[in-house]
Amino acid sequence: MEHLAKSASDQNHHRNRVDACAHSYSDGMASTRPIELRSDNCAGVAPEILAAIESANTGSALAYGGDAITTQLGELTREVFQDPEARIFPVHTGTAANSLALSALCPPWGSVLCHETAHIFVNEGGATSMFGAGAVMRGLSGSDFKLHVEQIQHAFDTALWDDAHFSQPSVLSITCPTDFGTLYTPAEVKTLADLAASRKLRMHLDGARLANALAALKCTPADLTKRAGVNAFSLGATKNGALSCDAIVSFDAQASDQLFYRIKRAGQVASKMRFQSVQLVAYMTDGLWLRLAQRANEAMQLLATGLRNLGTQLVADPQANMLFARVGQPALDRLAAANILFYPMGDGVLRFVTSFQTTDEDVAEVLRRAEIALNPS
Ligand SMILES: Cc1ncc(COP(=O)(O)O)c(C=O)c1O
Numbered sequence: 050m051e052h053l054a055k056s057a058s059d060q061n062h063h064r065n066r067v068d069a070c071a072h073s074y075s076d077g078m079a080s081t082r083p084i085e086l087r088s089d090n091c092a093g094v095a096p097e098i099l100a101a102i103e104s105a106n107t108g109s110a111l112a113y114g115g116d117a118i119t120t121q122l123g124e125l126t127r128e129v130f131q132d133p134e135a136r137i138f139p140v141h142t143g144t145a146a147n148s149l150a151l152s153a154l155c156p157p158w159g160s161v162l163c164h165e166t167a168h169i170f171v172n173e174g175g176a177t178s179m180f181g182a183g184a185v186m187r188g189l190s191g192s193d194f195k196l197h198v199e200q201i202q203h204a205f206d207t208a209l210w211d212d213a214h215f216s217q218p219s220v221l222s223i224t225c226p227t228d229f230g231t232l233y234t235p236a237e238v239k240t241l242a243d244l245a246a247s248r249k250l251r252m253h254l255d256g257a258r259l260a261n262a263l264a265a266l267k268c269t270p271a272d273l274t275k276r277a278g279v280n281a282f283s284l285g286a287t288k289n290g291a292l293s294c295d296a297i298v299s300f301d302a303q304a305s306d307q308l309f310y311r312i313k314r315a316g317q318v319a320s321k322m323r324f325q326s327v328q329l330v331a332y333m334t335d336g337l338w339l340r341l342a343q344r345a346n347e348a349m350q351l352l353a354t355g356l357r358n359l360g361t362q363l364v365a366d367p368q369a370n371m372l373f374a375r376v377g378q379p380a381l382d383r384l385a386a387a388n389i390l391f392y393p394m395g396d397g398v399l400r401f402v403t404s405f406q407t408t409d410e411d412v413a414e415v416l417r418r419a420e421i422a423l424n425p426s
Pocket of ligand 1: 100141142143144145147168169224227228255258287295306
């Protein structure tokens, strides 16, 4: 697992390689339609979200969040996450949401403890340290790609508290679903948040796929966040049907006050914010975000069951919309040749990600092609 974690940091190289590979194969297989399983970032925009953008495109409105839709978004956020003090800050990307939230939670002399496979640690180009004015990231090991009490306790036990030579542990950051598709339950988040609070650390959650977690866990949004002791999190709408739109939700008054200025200084306050806000209002109204995520999760369950039936070795139990399978390089090449689009993770491991656009027919077709690619006679 550690090996895989290491190879995850190499994934860009492999992505480029397999994308090129898939394209060159598909050129020779023009009649075979490509099936998208590379990333939910490759999916389009949900029709409901596009319709919401269209609905906001009438007349004019005050800029920089002074509009009525952004006010409505604030009210909706407080209702959905059941906290009268909650504040929401729309931003353009998950990286901005994570790194700016962490910059507001962590002092420059602090450290952020996270899993060694966390996106904030391996895939955000040091954005957290940059916005955090030198705040340090520390990646911890942990089974199922999750943080556990034991490793955090060890980090606490080996930290040099109140020593200016040592970055002071200040934030605990988890990702749910994790970057490898596993989940923390609300009770597990609460246990970690309590442990963090016992040493005055604040709790951050990377919610790039938060809706997938909520749909899979069947808990309320407040159960996994506010009630579990999370101080701030990213909402993660883009992967689940929004148009380049994420947001930071903060329950922490001190962090919220800072974010008001920090997001502007990072160039993340959109002048026409109503077009972001209207997406997020539509997203969280009447359970749209959960329905979109549920579709992706159901497609993944179907895919995982089918692959298991074909004898495929899964790296972890796919609990949301991501799956990792160890198939070996020759099978990986055959899957790419069959025009199934995926990311290779190194060492013959592939990643499949379903989205709200993945249909049961897509999954059936993948399994039809995989049966041949994985078990050639
Ligand atoms: C778990 C996780 N967090 C954060 C991000 C960052 O999102 P963005 O690419 O919008 O910056 C991603 C993107 O893939 C992600 O998978």
